[in-house]
Ligand SMILES: Nc1ncnc2c1ncn2[C@@H]1O[C@H](COP(=O)(O)OP(=O)(O)OP(=O)(O)O)[C@@H](O)[C@H]1O
């Protein structure tokens with residue numbers, strides 16, 4: 001076991017710029033798996049960390065047990081945390097979403113809290129497009145602190161396969177990610193992502209994840225023939241078990257992972273306000289560029 005994890009530490013955690021995706025059905029331990037990787041990165045890398053908060057289970061509180069936090073919150077909205085424990089959280093309010101990547105604190109876990117404020121799928125799609133377009137643009141201009149690791153639970157919401165997006169526009173915006181995800185890697189920006197289904201993610205995007213972690217029910221299609229043969233093995237994984245697939249497609253024995261406290265057991269996170277469309281129209285990407 002030490003050997004598999006040792007290799008993962010040396011070849012993934014300590015080496016920046018390789019994308020990783022964790023695949024498994026709902027309830028298979030994917031979010032818990034992200035905490036495990038995050039803890040490993042905190043110990044073994046100097047990467048700046050970004051975590052997109054899904055708002056699903058007060059995950060901010062679990063993150064706060066690992067390191068100090070910098071919450072990035074759209075201006076006019078707010079996040080309130082109630083907890084018995086003392087928590088070190090700073091808040092950065094963002095007026096223009098394009099600037100989010102320039103407001104990162106390399107000494108804290110940067111938590112982007114935005115999805116909990118959005119109720120409208122049209123706004124969601126626009127915000128995803130805006131945030132990822134500015135990531136790519138500023139990365140190319142070397143204006144983002146790297147190496148950078150971006151944790152993104154449920155990545156199929158960023159680059160959905162055809163038929164899995166909220167709209168045709170949502171699907172098309174995924175092409176921005178597809179076109180740039182390899183380039184981001186070479187700029188030392190990597191994604192650690194999850195998905196409930198391999199084929200829910202756009203084909204050209206899922207091909208860019210060199211590292212795969214299989215959880216229960218990971219089911220591969222014919223574009224991964226070697227892994228597809230082992231779908232029955234993945235079917236039987238327990239909630240605390242995973243299999244790491246290395247870039248060579250060699251894969252580990254079954255590895256047991258630790259359990260982290262669910263945020264809900266540590267307190268409560270409240271999101272105040274709703275993200276309105278007007279917040280999006282405040283500035284165009286060009287507006288920022290001409291000021292910069
Ligand atoms: N390593 C582990 N040891 C013990 N229990 C675990 C472990 N990992 C996950 N669990 C249990 O399984 C539950 C589901 O885990 P988790 O929320 O990470 O799954 P998920 O795949 O992210 O689910 P979803 O798709 O619904 O977000 C956890 O609340 C926890 O109770």
Ligand SMILES: [Mg+2]
Nearest residue numbers: 030031032153
């Ligand atoms: Mg989850």
